[in-house]
Amino acid sequence: MKRIPILLLPALLAGCAWLAPTYHRPQMPMPDKWGTQQARTVPDGDAWWRSYNDPVLDALVDEALKNNDDLALAGSKLQQARAQYKYAFANQLPSISVAGADAMGRLHLKDELPVAHKMSNLGFVGGMLNYEADFWGKNASLSKAAKAGVKAAGYGHEAARLSIAAATTKLYFSLRALDRQREILQQTIETQTALLALVQRQHEVGAVDALVVQNVTEQRDAAQAALPDVEDQRGKAESALAVMLGRSPEQIIGQAMERGKNIDELTIPLPTPPEIPSTLLERRPDIAMHEQTLIASNFNIGFARAAYFPTISLASLAGVNNIDIDNLYRATTRSWTLAASMAAPVMDFGRTASGVKLARAEKNEQVILYKQSIRTAFREVHDALLEQDNAHAREQGDGDKETAAEKTVELTQLRLEHGYASRLDVLSAQVLAQQAEQAHTTALLSSLDASVDMYRAIGGGFDTKAPQDQQRK
DSSP: OOOOGGHHHHHTTTTTTTTTOOOOOOOOOOOOTTTOOOOOOOOSOGGGGGGGHHHHHHHHHHHHHHOOHHHHHHHHHHHHHHHHHHHHTTTOOOOEEEEEEEEEEOOOTTTSEEESOOOOEEEEEEEEEEEEOOOHHHHHHHHHHHHHHHHHHHHHHHHHHHHHHHHHHHHHHHHHHHHHHHHHHHHHHHHHHHHHHHHHHHHHHHSOOHHHHHHHHHHHHHHHHHHHHHHHHHHHHHHHHHTTTTHHHHHHOOOOOOOOOOOOGSSSOOOOSSGGGGGGGHHHHHHHHHHHHHHHHHHHHHHHGGGGGEEEEEEEEEEEEEETTTTEEEEEEEEEEEEEEOOOSOOTTTTTHHHHHHHHHHHHHHHHHHHHHHHHHHHHHHHHHHHHHHHHHHHHHHHHHHHHHHHHHHHHHHHHTTSSSSSHHHHHHHHHHHHHHHHHHHHHHHHHHHHHHHHHTTTOOTTTSSSSSHHHO
């Protein structure tokens, strides 16, 4: 029978995490379809924000994905997980070190020996090899758990990218909506002021009573009072977006935020979930993250179980010994040793059993979190579908009202030119048109936000089956 070299033993034992339970993905009943909704093609790439066709938005999202602090923290966690895996993997292999020693002393020999009683040096230089034989898969379980932790951290990084891109996009849309609302309010104030002046002149000649003047005054004052609130919200949206982009304090305070298309010029896509609902599990990075954390906790059970079995360690020492007598290095010897040690638990007063129970409880916790992430994902898709449909219908309705109000202004202006209407009628029609435009702007923002929520609910363009180099473009 051929002897197996000791250096091949780690390779034979590595990866034998047989004390860990066999992993099975927790099963949950999945719907066959998304209710009455008809699924269409979901985005292929993760740059879903480009579907709004605003180059400024594209640049802002790219800046956020490059400089955002939360994404940097997720990247740091990923680096930590990778370092932890490398450490756990290396712990399965032998450690080789250099050992050396030098001592000075006097040899006490018998007087009849012809050797002078002088000071002598005793030296040793060699190498040392230590290895813990992983018969029970303790280190292998720890290594596999760390590897799953790397995948979980990677998916967590992708989830952070999706969340940051969605938050940046919605902040930008809010800013553009506030910009438009500010413009409309300023126009409304001008129109209301002109209307008030006209009504006051009519009141002076007795054409209208004081109640009409009071109503117009209240409307003008309400518009003026709303403007500071919009200015406040607009400034806060700019600073929030600057923080999201990871800009410096100097830029947050003094730099104006870039603008692109007006809110009514933006393309509003209608993203829908994948045709087969169960594929949502592959498209949500947060679900993939929770599953990898569950896999890691499964291997942690094997690590805890290994404490029931003996720990077997091997140690080897090889080198040269030098004995200096009378300052002459004449005696140089080579030596090597091979030793094995074993420590087996006898009584630990339930310490190991408690560790196994803790590992199992932690796995049960991860099972709950995994199932919870699935429920949350389907709830978000369900809510996003309702939100998108209702927002789209509301936006179309308010758009029709705005068009009708603008048409009324044109017709009233035409009647004024032919002497069938007064200036008061035109100003009143303009006020109603501006109110309709305000409502339409709010509806546009809701529709844009709903599309972002749908992109986020379906995982953007993320896919666990896609290669890592294709997940970022």
